[in-house]
Amino acid sequence: xxxxxxxxxxxxxxxxxxxxxxxxxxxxxxxxxxxxxxxxxxxxxxxxxxxxxxxxxxxxxxxxxxxxxxxxxxxxxxxxxxxxxxxxxxxxxxxxxxxxxxxxxxxxxxxxxxxxxxxxxxxxxxxxxxxxxxxxxxxxxxxxxxxxxxxxxxxxxxxxxxxxxxxxxxxxxxxxxxxxxxxxxxxxxxxxxxxxxxxxxxxxxxxxxxxxxxxxxxxxxxxxxxx
Amino acid sequence: xxxxxxxxxxxxxxxxxxxxxxxxxxxxxxxxxxxxxxxxxxxxxxxxxxxxxxxxxxxxxxxxxxxxxxxxxxxxxxxxxxxxxxxxxxxxxxxxxxxxxxxxxxxxxxxxxxxxxxxxxxxxxxxxxxxxxxxxxxxxxxxxxxxxxxxxxxxxxxxxxxxxxxxxxxxxxxxxxxxxxxxxxxxxxxxxxxxxxxxxxxxxxxxxxxxxxxxxxxxxxxxxxxxxxxxxxxxxxxxxxxxxxxxxxxxxxxxxxxxxxxxxxxxxxxxxxxxxxxxxxxxxxxxxxxxxxxxxxx
Numbered sequence: 001x002x003x004x005x006x007x008x009x010x011x012x013x014x015x016x017x018x019x020x021x022x023x024x025x026x027x028x029x030x031x032x033x034x035x036x037x038x039x040x041x042x043x044x045x046x047x048x049x050x051x052x053x054x055x056x057x058x059x060x061x062x063x064x065x066x067x068x069x070x071x072x073x074x075x076x077x078x079x080x081x082x083x084x085x086x087x088x089x090x091x092x093x094x095x096x097x098x099x100x101x102x103x104x105x106x107x108x109x110x111x112x113x114x115x116x117x118x119x120x121x122x123x124x125x126x127x128x129x130x131x132x133x134x135x136x137x138x139x140x141x142x143x144x145x146x147x148x149x150x151x152x153x154x155x156x157x158x159x160x161x162x163x164x165x166x167x168x169x170x171x172x173x174x175x176x177x178x179x180x181x182x183x184x185x186x187x188x189x190x191x192x193x194x195x196x197x198x199x200x201x202x203x204x205x206x207x208x209x210x211x212x213x214x215x216x217x218x219x220x221x222x223x224x225x226x227x
Numbered sequence: 228x229x230x231x232x233x234x235x236x237x238x239x240x241x242x243x244x245x246x247x248x249x250x251x252x253x254x255x256x257x258x259x260x261x262x263x264x265x266x267x268x269x270x271x272x273x274x275x276x277x278x279x280x281x282x283x284x285x286x287x288x289x290x291x292x293x294x295x296x297x298x299x300x301x302x303x304x305x306x307x308x309x310x311x312x313x314x315x316x317x318x319x320x321x322x323x324x325x326x327x328x329x330x331x332x333x334x335x336x337x338x339x340x341x342x343x344x345x346x347x348x349x350x351x352x353x354x355x356x357x358x359x360x361x362x363x364x365x366x367x368x369x370x371x372x373x374x375x376x377x378x379x380x381x382x383x384x385x386x387x388x389x390x391x392x393x394x395x396x397x398x399x400x401x402x403x404x405x406x407x408x409x410x411x412x413x414x415x416x417x418x419x420x421x422x423x424x425x426x427x428x429x430x431x432x433x434x435x436x437x438x439x440x441x442x443x444x445x446x447x448x449x450x451x452x453x454x455x456x457x458x459x460x461x462x463x464x465x466x467x468x469x470x471x472x473x474x475x476x477x478x479x480x481x482x483x484x485x486x487x488x489x490x491x492x493x494x495x496x497x498x499x500x501x502x503x504x505x506x507x508x509x510x511x512x513x514x515x516x517x518x519x520x521x522x523x524x525x
Contacts (some may be wrong), residue, residue: 037499056498056512075512076497078482096482096514115514116479134479135517 002027006041007034014041021047023067037077040068048087062089065106081108084125090199097134100127103144109198116153117145122163128198138165139175147194149202157210165210166191168202178214228258229390229403229502230377231483233464233494234504235471235523236372241505247366251358251494252500253374255513257355259496260378263389264358265350267399267466270369272344277323277457279316280340280385281330289334290314300329311361312319312386313340313349314491320344323396338387338424345369345468370525373466375401381409382427392430394421395437397468402429403481404460412456413478432457436465447522450474454518464494469525481518486510492523 004014011184014032021027030051035041039058042051045068049174052130053061056074066085090098094112101117110118110127116134119127119141128147135153138146141163151169158175164187165178174180183205189205236242246268253264270278283289286309295308297316300376306317318326323342323449330337341348349362355376359365375390382388391399406412409428412435417423435456439449446467453463453474462481465472473494476482486493486501488510498512508524515521 036502037497046286058497058499075498094514097480116517135477157463 001030001031003031003033005033006038007036008199011038017042018042018045018047018049018051021045021049023047025049035074036175039077042068045070047086052062057092065089075112076110081106081125084108088197094131100125100226103127105144107197109200111199112151113150119144119163122146126194126197128194128200130198130200136175138163138178141165145190145194147198147200147207149200157212159208160212164190164214166194166207167210168207171208171210174210177213177216178210181209181211183207183209228259230259230376230464230496231365231403231415231464231494231502232256232374232399232496232500233401233466233471233473234367235488235492235493237351238490239370239480240515243368245369246363247365247416248382248414248504249372249374250355250365251503252495253359253376255500255502256374260376261353262377262379262384263350263355263386264355264374264376265348265391265401265492266359266362266364266372267341267346267348267391267393267401268364268369268394269345269348269466270367272468275320277318277320277326277342277344279318279330279342279348280313280349281316281334282313282340283334284314284336286310286314287336291405293334296333297326297329297502300333301325301415303474310349310363312351315347321466338501339401341371341391341393343393343468344398345348346399346466348391348393348399349385350375350391352384352389353418354405370446370469371466371471372398373401373464373471381405381429385425387425390429391466392427392433393442394430394434398433398437398440398466400429400433400436400463401497402432403462404476404498406432406457406459406461408458428459430462433465440467446470446506450520450522462496471522471523475513475517475519477518483515483522484512485515485521 006016025131032053035055037058041061043063049068052071057076060079062070063082068087072091076095079098082088086105088107090109095114098117100108108127110129113131114133118133118137122141124144132150138157142161148167152171155175157178243302298305393399401495406428409431436449
């Protein structure tokens with residue numbers, strides 16, 4: 001285990017040290033101490049490292065992550081795991097706004113609640129939230145899966161493309177073109193796998209599935225006067 | 228951007244540290260807004276005493292004989308403590324009604340930053356660390372306080388454009404965001420008898436709350452009403468003589484984190500602002516919900 005003291009050595013040294021680790025490095029286990037809500041911790045990692053952040057983080061932790069497993073032993077600030085490519089990010093506490101935004105791959109696990117715009121414009125990432133999510137989550141989500149064990153806020157899945165949304169609790173309101181869909185056996189299987197990866201023992205049969213009604217895919221001339 | 232910090236103490240043992248704790252929180256938020264900074268401290272009311280904080284562009288000339296001049300004008304004792312560009316004037320509460328106009332007629336160029344039983348506001352153009360040092364904020368004690376570091380968007384970078392804004396006795400507001408209906412609301416509030424010192428949108432929000440409270444609402448009710456009447460982006464932190472409130476607009480894109488322990492309730496635009504507070508490791512930390520009024524009272 002390599003320990004990096006952020007307070008002593010600073011952010012730039014941390015990220016360049018992590019970037020210097022290549023695919024076959026022996027130094028795979030890392031611990032970051034004294035994060036104290038700092039921004040941009042462990043962004044752009046491109047190696048199969050296992051990184052544990054001992055505390056809460058500020059903006060953009062684990063952004064653009066590729067291959068690494070990044071664990072946050074606290075809460076995460078806005079934009080955690082933004083544009084993640086692969087690997088996984090696991091947050092013990094809550095996540096602030098736009099967690100997992102634009103993520104293209106990998107798994108984001110939030111064991112507390114996520115604030116607004118969780119999974120906005122997601123493009124293939126899988127997000128599993130043990131608690132609730134805020135308003136405008138999965139806005140313009142294109143692909144991937146968003147699993148919510150608690151409740152969802154207003155305008156879930158507004159202008160949704162092909163992402164799958166699974167919610168166990170209540171949905172305050174659905175966004176434009178987002179509808180509830182039938183939960184078929186294949187969805188139960190997909191969800192079972194997501195829950196296992198998300199370290200969550202919820203029963204897949206208790207969830208509802210939401211997706212795109214696909215009415216916004218093509219311009220409807222009858223709406224021309226609305227613009 | 229802009230950075231906001233706030234601290235509402237439940238444990239009186241922390242009161243001597245209020246200024247130091249708030250200064251540390253505010254300095255941490257410097258990179259959210261380096262234009263100007265300000266702080267409101269509620270120092271604890273003393274029965275029968277009224278406190279006014281005034282600011283001058285020429286403090287040496289303006290403050291030289293102000294204490295004696297104001298005492299003569301009011302026919303009552305005044306105690307003045309000058310701090311850099313600001314001066315704190317302490318007088319008897321029964322002289323409060325005439326004090327504002329007396330100051331204005333004695334020194335027409337002085338700006339009145341705050342008035343009330345316990346509030347003192349210090350604000351200037353410059354970095355939080357410099358502003359706090361000029362006014363020795365870290366030596367101040369009190370029951371609650373609010374700080375702001377500004378990145379100007381809606382109006383000029385001036386002392387009066389800095390936050391907190393105070394539009395009523397012992398009231399203050401800081402704002403991160405921008406209001407879109409502040410001009411029409413300002414006209415409406417002027418018709419209701421409110422007066423304004425600046426073109427700043429945040430001052431309109433402060434005056435709106437003052438007007439609501441003058442109409443009989445408590446701070447919680449006034450914040451609730453602002454959800455209907457204020458349009459735009461906002462995270463507000465507001466103070467009254469014994470209260471502390473937080474409100475975020477329905478979109479809630481302006482950041483906010485809160486922490487609560489048995490000793491205090493704290494607010495920060497970011498968690499980073501709170502990392503040096505005592506007991507933060509075990510505090511309940513959460514993000515305030517949109518359109519939800521949070522309100523504490525002593």
